[in-house]
Amino acid sequence: MSKIKPQSGAFSFTLTRARKWFLVAAVFIQLSVLYPVYSWFGAAEPLIAGFPPSFAWIIFVLLLSFLAIILLYRADYAKPNKPAIRNRASAKTPPEPNTDS
C-alpha cells in the first residue's frame, strides 16, 4: 500500500490530510489481522457477545475499516470552504478546488 512520501517528484500521489490519516489507519488495520497483533486477540475464550475473541476481533476490525473508509469518502467529497483535495503542484500556490486523485 502507498506509504511513500509524495514530495520526491517521481511520484504522483494526491495526498490530502484525510488521506494520510486514512493510510496510516489502513496500515494499522492490516497489521491487526496479522501476526503478532491478531495473536494477542486470537484466543478461544471468554466469549464476547457470544463470539470467541478470535472471531469477534475480526468482525470488530472489519467494522473499523468500514468506518475509516466512510470517513475518507466524506472528507474526499465534502463540500468544503477549503478544498478537500489539494495536489502537490498547487501546494505552494493557493490550492485549487476539487482536484481529485
Next chain:
Amino acid sequence: MDTGLVILLIVGAYLLISLLAGILPGLRVSGSVDGYVAGDRSMSVFLLYFVIGASIFSSFAFLGGPGWAYSRGAAAFYILAYGVTGIIPLYFFGPRAWRLGKKFGYVTQAELLASRFDSKLLSVLLAVLSVVVFIPYLTIQMKGAGYVLNVITEGLIPEWIGAGITYIVVMIYVYYSGVMGVGWSNAFQGMFMMVLAWVLGLYLPNALYGGIGPMFEAISAAGKDAMLQAPGLTADGSPWSWMAFSSAVLVSAIGFSVWPHFFMRSFAAKSDKALRLSIVLYPTFQIFLVPILLIGFAAVVLYPGITPADSILPFMLMQIELPAIVIGLFCAGTLAASMSSGDAILHSAASVGVRDGIAKIVKTPLTDAMERRLIRLGVILIGFIAYLFAVVGDVSLVALLLASYGGVAQIFPVVFAMFYWKRATKAGAMWGLGAGIVVNLFFLMNPELKPWGLHEGVYGLIANAGLLILVSLITKPDDPDRVHRFTEESRE
C-alpha cells in the same frame, strides 16, 4: 405437494427470473464492444454495488466457507481478514482507471497496462495469465451448482445436468447482454443471497443450540478449543502456523483489488463518485460472511466426520426437518452464489482473452463488430472448456484456485507503478511481472524449498517489486508524454 417438486419449481422460477434479469438490460446498451464489455460506462451505484459485492459470494464462499469453519475452525476467518483491506486499493486505482477509460476508451486492465508500458507482449502475457486463472475459478462455480442440485434432489439430478442447465442460463445472458446482463442478474441474485445467508446463519445456531453463544460453548465443551483459537487448523487438523496464515492474508489482500474481472468493473461506472461509493459500501456485503461461517460452526459438535467438509451445508439441511420451500430457496441461493461469480468470470475471460490476447496477435486490426462476435464466441468456448473440466475434473482444482491468488497478486506492483511511479519503465514492468510469476510458480511447485513457510506469493512479490524498481532505474525513462497521461491526467 411433493417435496422434490416444490424444490424444482422454486429453482426453475429462480433460473427464469435470472435469465430475464440478465437479458432485458441487453436491449438498452449499444451494440459496440464498449457497450458489451463496459456497459457504455453507465452503471449506477446500485448495480456496481452488487457487481462488486457478488464477487465475494461465490460457490467457494457459500460451500467452502462453512466447510472451512467446520473442518478448520478459526482458519476460516482468513476469508474475512483479507477482505478488510483488500478492497482499499481499488478506491484509489478505480477512479484513475475510470478517467483514463473515459478519455481514451480502455475497457480492460491489460489494455491500460499495455498502453502505459507500450508493450503488446505485456498485454498478451496478462491475457494468458487471466484466462489461465479464470478457467479453474469458473469450473469450481459450475461444480458447486451441479453438486448442490444433486445433493438436494437426492441424486435425481446428476451433477453434469445440474451444472449444464445452470450454466446454459448464464451463457445465454452473458452472450446476449454482456456486462449489463451480469449487473442486473447479480443485483437480483445478490439480494436473494443476503437474505438467505442471514436467515440460515441465525436460524441454525438457534434451532440447534439455542443461540450463537451456547453454540461456541458447546464447541469448547467438546474439547475443541484449539479450533476456535486463531489461526485455526490446517486441512489435516494440526494447528495452522502464524506465518502461513499472515502471509496468506497479506498476499490475498494485495491480489484482491487487481483480479482482472474485479478491476475492470471500474470502467463500467457512471462516474468516479459512483464507483467510490460502491467500494465504500463493500464491507456491508462482506459482513454477510459472518452468518455463512456460523453455519459451518453449527455442525462441528452435532455432525462430526462429514467428508468432504464442503458438503456440510447441504448435508445439514437434509438432516434437519425443514419445509420444502426453505430447501428450495437455499438451493436457488447457492445457484445464485455460483452464477453471480461465474457470469462475471465468463464475461471477463472472454473479453480479456479476445481484446488483449487475440486482437494483439493478429496482423489485421479487428473491427468493432468482429471483436464483439469473437468475444461472444469466447463466452461459449470458455464456458464449454470449464464445463468439461467440471464434469471430468477432480478436486485438485480448489488447490489451483487458492494458488492462483499468488499469481494474480503479481499484477499489483505494475498497476501501482502505472498510476503512481513516473520512473517505471517498460523493461522494469516486464522483468518485474515476469520474475514475480516465475518465482511464484517455482515455490508453488516446490513448497519444500520455501524459506520460513510463507505463502509463495510473498517471494514472487519481493522478486517482482525488487526487479521493477531496479531495472526501471537502470533503463532509460519511458516517453514522458505517455507517462504523464497515466500518472497526471488520470488525477482529475
